[in-house]
Structure formats: structure tokens, C-alpha cells
Amino acid sequence: xxxxxxxxxxxxxxxxxxxxxxxxxxxxxxxxxxxxxxxxxxxxxxxxxxxxxxxxxxxxxxxxxxxxxxxxxxxxxxxxxxxxxxxxxxxxxxxxxxxxxxxxxxxxxxxxxxxxxxxxxxxxxxxxxxxxxxxxxxxxxxxxxxxxxxxxxxxxxxxxxxx
Numbered sequence: 001x002x003x004x005x006x007x008x009x010x011x012x013x014x015x016x017x018x019x020x021x022x023x024x025x026x027x028x029x030x031x032x033x034x035x036x037x038x039x040x041x042x043x044x045x046x047x048x049x050x051x052x053x054x055x056x057x058x059x060x061x062x063x064x065x066x067x068x069x070x071x072x073x074x075x076x077x078x079x080x081x082x083x084x085x086x087x088x089x090x091x092x093x094x095x096x097x098x099x100x101x102x103x104x105x106x107x108x109x110x111x112x113x114x115x116x117x118x119x120x121x122x123x124x125x126x127x128x129x130x131x132x133x134x135x136x137x138x139x140x141x142x143x144x145x146x147x148x149x150x151x152x153x154x155x156x157x158x159x160x161x162x163x
Contacts, residue, residue, distance in 0.1 A: 032082075040082035048076030066116035066125035070109050073132065077105075093139075101139035108132040 032040070051072025058064040081089040093102045112128035115121045141147040 037082045041079050044075050044079035044082060048072045048074070048079060051075065062122035062125045062129075063116045063120060066112045066129055069129055070112045070116075070132065073136065074109060077136070098139055098142045101135050101142060105132060105135035105139055108135055 049072065051068050053072075055065045055068035055072060058068065078089075084092070092098065108128050108131040112125055112132055115124040115128055138148070141151060
């Protein structure tokens with residue numbers, strides 16, 4: 001009930017300066033303890049990795065593979081929201097350094113699910129999964145200093161035709 005004490009005051013003109021975050025929670029409201037956040041992170045990560053590993057069992061059925069792999073991937077990536085919070089996670093994903101990788105990752109995850117659930121196309125599902133993996137790797141490299149530059153230079157030198 002503590003959370004809603006400000007409602008009658010705001011209706012009568014008594015405004016309190018409270019910032020609302022993405023999930024509609026107010027600053028200062030009860031939040032999870034560090035141990036609960038760690039448990040949430042671990043549970044989401046373990047379930048996500050389990051889905052991804054179990055998806056390998058049905059690899060020969062690309063539609064089931066695409067669904068399980070994508071859900072597992074989303075759970076694993078989303079697990080960090082338990083540690084740093086969903087708002088900070090969204091801010092970091094929308095950082096100018098990561099925005100393109102994030103957009104490609106989210107878009108390919110959606111396309112993979114649409115291809116698997118709606119279109120039932122095995123080939124399109126596999127293509128979307130490959131793009132999803134590449135975008136996730138590129139997104140993850142953005143957190144390691146100079147990793148993207150090193151990978152880019154390595155691929156450039158491997159693909160260079162002049163010796």
C-alpha cells in the first residue's frame with residue numbers, strides 16, 4: 001500500500017517528484033536484494049543455456065531448433081537484466097556503439113520465430129539463426145575493449161588477396 005499513497009495527493013494537486021522507470025516502478029520502491037538478483041540471473045542464464053543445448057538435439061528439425069534456440073538465446077541475454085536492471089540493460093543495448101548489433105539481433109530473433117512458427121520455412125529459420133548468432137557475437141564483442149577492431153582486422157587480413 002505504501003506505493004499508492006501518492007495517488008490521492010496527486011489527484012488533489014499535491015505532486016511529488018518521482019521518476020518512473022521502464023517497468024512502471026518508482027525510485028525508492030522495494031527492489032530485489034543482491035542475492036535475489038543473483039538467483040534470478042543464474043536461473044535465467046541456466047534455463048537459457050539449457051534451451052540452447054537442448055535445441056542441438058532437434059537440430060535436424062530446423063523449426064523446433066529455431067524456436068528453442070531463440071528462446072534460450074533471449075533468456076541468456078536477458079539474464080543480465082537481473083544484475084544491472086532492465087532499464088540499464090536497455091540503455092546499454094541502445095548505446096550508439098551497440099545499436100546496430102542490437103537491432104540486427106532483435107530483428108533476426110523475431111524473424112527466426114516468425115519463420116519457424118508462422119511460415120514454417122526451414123531454410124529461412126536457419127538463415128535467421130545464423131544471423132542471430134553473428135549479431136550476438138558482434139554485440140558481445142562490444143563489451144571487450146578493442147575486440148571488434150581486432151576481429152575486423154583479423155578477417156580483413158585473412159580475406160586480403162594481396163600478399
